[in-house]
């Protein structure tokens with residue numbers, strides 16, 4: 001069994017199952033709770049820019065936020 005450590009909260013993920021209890025983004029592993037927080041954080045930044053923002057903007061913000069979460 002593989003042991004997965006969340007790169008954001010640094011806690012081990014019990015019953016690690018990719019796509020269910022943890023998510024892999026740009027070689028970072030995030031537990032489900034941090035993955036949800038990441039999406040909310042990105043949404044909060046992007047929401048006021050609607051509907052003008054492009055996928056590229058979203059992607060850029062997503063990566064920046066992911067890096068912030070995984071210091």
Ligand SMILES: [Zn+2]
Pocket residue numbers: 006007008009010011030031032033034035
């Ligand atoms: Zn986490």
